[in-house]
Amino acid sequence: MTDERRLLDEPLCVINIGLELFAQDLEAAGVEVVQVDWRPPAGGNPRMAALLAELEDD
């Protein structure tokens, strides 16, 4: 089975990054969900954050 098809056959299991409201709605619908305590990375500098992410993936 292809990867995109597998998502359409499996129950959702979600990591929520951002609006907590969406995690609450998913939980209420019986979906397994973990909320990330997100805050702007690298002191809020998107360019610096992108550089750090590249280093992390190397």
Next chain:
Amino acid sequence: MPIHTQVIQSSYQDSVVLMRLAGEVRALPGVREAACFMGTPANHVLLEQTGLASAGSRAARPEDLILVVDAATGAEAEAALAAARERLARRQEAARAADVRPRTLDSALRRLPGANLAAISVPGAYAKLEALRALRRGLHVFLFSDNVPLEDEIVLKDEALRCRRLCMGPDCGTAYLNGTGLGFSNVVPRGRIGVVAASGTGLQAVACRLAALGEGISHGIGVGGRDLSAEVAGRMTHFALGALATDSATEAIILISKPPHPEVLPGLEAALARLPKPLVVCCLGAPPRLLGRVRWVETLDGAAEALAAGLRGADWSPQPFRDPEAVAIRLGRLRSAGLCLGPDVLGLYAGGTLAHEARLVLDPLLGPVAHGDPCPGTPGHRILDLGEDRYTVGRPHPMLDPLIRTERILQAGHSARVGVLLLDLVLGRGTHPDPAEPVLRAWGQGRAAAKADGRSLVAVASVVGTPGDPQDLNRQVAQLAQGGIEVLPSNAEAARFAALLIRPDLERSLLAGG
């Protein structure tokens, strides 16, 4: 003017929490206005533009919270700021008392190793970073964030295709996977119809109309509003159509979008022709036609109706109104009350696709319909999509926060030009718990202002929702109707009804069946 500002360092809160906090502070004694922002570059621009910036606010970093209060007295402003600080402290205390939450995607994955999807709604400037990380960890992505640069979208979708993962968005408001709604989603039954949508409210409107017709959806895959642009070239639309083509739960497919870019259209038409399942396409603004087995229709409710009829072996043809007799009676009732309407229709929309659809319906009936804010006093019909990026910088989407719209309903009451207000209400999970209430309150005041000037103001609305939604479609419709708002069964019908109010001579063509 006693405007007081306070910066609370290292106190990141999401936009919904900030909206609620601002609402609580606004209700405190003496407070005229309150705003809560994170110190992002976009918000600093907004504060400068509105004259609310101060030396203190300018020093705020993206993870710092800026509170701005305008109150009758300095003491009341200070008291409101203290109350806001206390509420935030209580919230942080409650968060500490609850489970310690993971701070990164990787630590979240250690806690939930079976995760198959990341739902991402961080500010647009950081969205690419988080989404790329999720795709590279093997997750599908639902990307709600807006204000994401086009070049970032292309990078994300290329990476998704390389990993064979869905990248739903950016700016994806709604999706349904395996019966579960993501983002702004209605409570609709599962069924046999799969939807690919470059439009969140379009997907909601189609899913709700299908539900009313006794059909359900297998999956609704959002792809983001720019997917069929020349630059993005349908990357995710093609991928999603392919996934639904081989999905055993999907018997038929609906595609919803704005018109594909002319360079993208031939490839899309070829792909649609190859799909082995019944298919209806609604690319708002593209002409209705039958291309092989593929039916192109003009409206969202038309897409749902045409496919449902096709699956049942029934004929379907588009009609201006489902019940023209009822519309004629309603018009007669309004006119007999002696309307004195201004000449213009003003559409105030929360749903972007619904705004676009209304413009397309009104244009041939009323002449040119403008889009976006005019210079004050500019004549002419106008539709505003209040969910556009330009209105939502630093504040939540109007489906969450009614303030953007209610301010404008009040202004309309004072305008001699506006005769008909055209509105959409979008229900479902994630949206305002009772959208009819603030609309009715503003409408009551707007109508009273018009009446005091010897004018009439008619409000025409449609509601996207189901009886199973938390807000309950039937309850919202009844509330609006009791408050004097004309509720039509679809957005396209609401737009046609608005046109009939302005141009009675259209009755012959639009109500011919009655």
